Amino acid sequence: xxxxxxxxxxxxxxxxxxxxxxxxxxxxxxxxxxxxxxxxxxxxxxxxxxxxxxxxxxxxxxxxxxxxxxxxxxxxxxxxxxxxxxxxxxxxxxxxxxxxxxxxxxxxxxxxxxxxxxxxxxxxxxxxxxxxxxxxxxxxxxxxxxxxxxxxxxxxxxxxxxxxxxxxxxxxxxxxxxxxxxxxxxxxxxxxxxxxxxxxxxxxxxxxxxxxxxxxxxxxxxxxxxxxxxxxxxxxxxxxxxxxxxxxxxxxxxxxxxxxxxxx
Amino acid sequence: xxxxxxxxxxxxxxxxxxxxxxxxxxxxxxxxxxxxxxxxxxxxxxxxxxxxxxxxxxxxxxxxxxxxxxxxxxxxxxxxxxxxxxxxxxxxxxxxxxxxxxxxxxxxxxxx
Numbered sequence: 001x002x003x004x005x006x007x008x009x010x011x012x013x014x015x016x017x018x019x020x021x022x023x024x025x026x027x028x029x030x031x032x033x034x035x036x037x038x039x040x041x042x043x044x045x046x047x048x049x050x051x052x053x054x055x056x057x058x059x060x061x062x063x064x065x066x067x068x069x070x071x072x073x074x075x076x077x078x079x080x081x082x083x084x085x086x087x088x089x090x091x092x093x094x095x096x097x098x099x100x101x102x103x104x105x106x107x108x109x110x111x112x113x114x115x116x117x118x119x120x121x122x123x124x125x126x127x128x129x130x131x132x133x134x135x136x137x138x139x140x141x142x143x144x145x146x147x148x149x150x151x152x153x154x155x156x157x158x159x160x161x162x163x164x165x166x167x168x169x170x171x172x173x174x175x176x177x178x179x180x181x182x183x184x185x186x187x188x189x190x191x192x193x194x195x196x197x198x199x200x201x202x203x204x205x206x207x208x209x210x211x212x213x214x215x216x217x218x219x220x221x222x223x224x225x226x227x228x229x230x231x232x233x234x235x236x237x238x239x240x241x242x243x244x245x246x247x248x249x250x251x252x253x254x255x256x257x258x259x260x261x262x263x264x
Numbered sequence: 265x266x267x268x269x270x271x272x273x274x275x276x277x278x279x280x281x282x283x284x285x286x287x288x289x290x291x292x293x294x295x296x297x298x299x300x301x302x303x304x305x306x307x308x309x310x311x312x313x314x315x316x317x318x319x320x321x322x323x324x325x326x327x328x329x330x331x332x333x334x335x336x337x338x339x340x341x342x343x344x345x346x347x348x349x350x351x352x353x354x355x356x357x358x359x360x361x362x363x364x365x366x367x368x369x370x371x372x373x374x375x376x
Contacts, residue, residue: 019341079292089277233273254319
C-alpha cells in the first residue's frame with residue numbers, strides 16, 4: 001500500500017531529492033546550522049587558547065575522570081536512543097518508551113555531573129563577571145586571579161559548555177515529550193521546582209532552572225494545540241537531535257578537557 | 265502527515281528494520297574504546313601538537329561512526345549524504361580562513 005501511494009503521487013509530484021520524509025530533512029538542516037554554531041564556539045575557544053599567554057589548565061585527574069564518565073553517559077545514551085528507534089520501527093511501544101526513558105536517564109546523569117563540575121570550578125575561582133560571587137571561597141580559591149588575567153578562558157569555556165548543556169537539557173525534554181506526551185508536563189514542573197529550590201541563590205543554575213519552566217510552557221502549548229501519537233518517524237527525528245549533541249561532545253571533550261588537563 | 269510523507273516514512277522504517285542490534289553494540293564499543301585511548305594519552309604527557317593531532321583524528325573517526333551508523337546517514341541516498349556533509353564541511357573550512365592566518369602567526373612568531 002505504501003509503494004502504491006508513492007507511485008500514485010509520483011505522477012503528480014517530483015520524488016524527494018533526499019529520498020526521505022520532510023521533517024527528517026528539516027531536522028538535518030537544523031543540525032547543519034547548529035553545527036556551525038558549535039563550530040564557531042570551538043574556533044573561538046581554540047583561538048583564545050593559542051593567542052593568550054597563561055592559559056589555565058584547571059582540569060585535574062578528578063575532573064578528567066568526571067568528564068570521562070560524562071562521555072560514557074552520552075555514548076551509552078546514543079546506544080539506548082538507536083534501540084528506541086529500533087523498537088519504534090518494530091511497533092514495540094513499550095520497548096520504545098523504556099529505551100527513551102533510559103536515554104533521558106543517561107542525559108540527566110550527564111547534566112548532573114556537568115553541573116557539579118561547573119559548581120566546583122566556580123568555587124575554585126573560575127567564574128564570569130555575570131555569575132554571583134560564592135560566599136566564603138575567595139581566600140581558598142586556586143584560580144582567583146585567572147578570571148581577571150585570562151578572562152577569555154571563562155568566557156569561552158562557560159559559553160561553549162553552557163551552550164552544549166542547554167542542548168542536552170532541551171534534548172532530554174524533547175525525548176520526555178515524545179515518550180510520555182502530556183504526562184511529562186507535571187514531571188517537568190516538579191523538576192523545575194526541585195532545581196530552583198535545591199540550588200543556592202549564588203549558583204548560576206538557580207536562575208538557569210527557569211529553562212525548565214519556559215520549556216514546560218512551550219511544550220504545554222504544543223501538546224494541547226496539536227495533540228498526536230508520536231510514531232517511529234518522530235522518534236527517529238528526535239534521535240537525530242540526540243545523536244548530534246553526543247557528536248558535538250566528541251569534540252568538546254578532547255579539545256577543552258583533555259588538552260587542558262593538569263596531570264601530576 | 266500527508267499520504268506521500270507516510271509512504272516515505274514507512275519505507276525508511278522498513279530500512280531500519282533490517283539492522284540488527286549487534287551492529288549498534290559494536291559501534292558503541294568502538295566509541296568507548298577510542299574514548300579510553302584518548303584519556304590514556306592524556307596521562308602520557310605527550311607533546312601538545314602531537315596530542316592534538318591524535319585527539320582530533322580520533323574525534324573525526326568517532327564523529328563519522330556516530331553520523332554514519334547512529335544517525336543512519338550511511339544508509340541514506342547519495343544526494344543526502346553528499347549535500348549535507350559537503351555543505352557543513354565547506355562552511356567549517358570557511359571559518360578557518362579567519363582562524364589559520366592568526367594561528368600560524370601566533371605559533372611561529374609568538375603572541376603579539
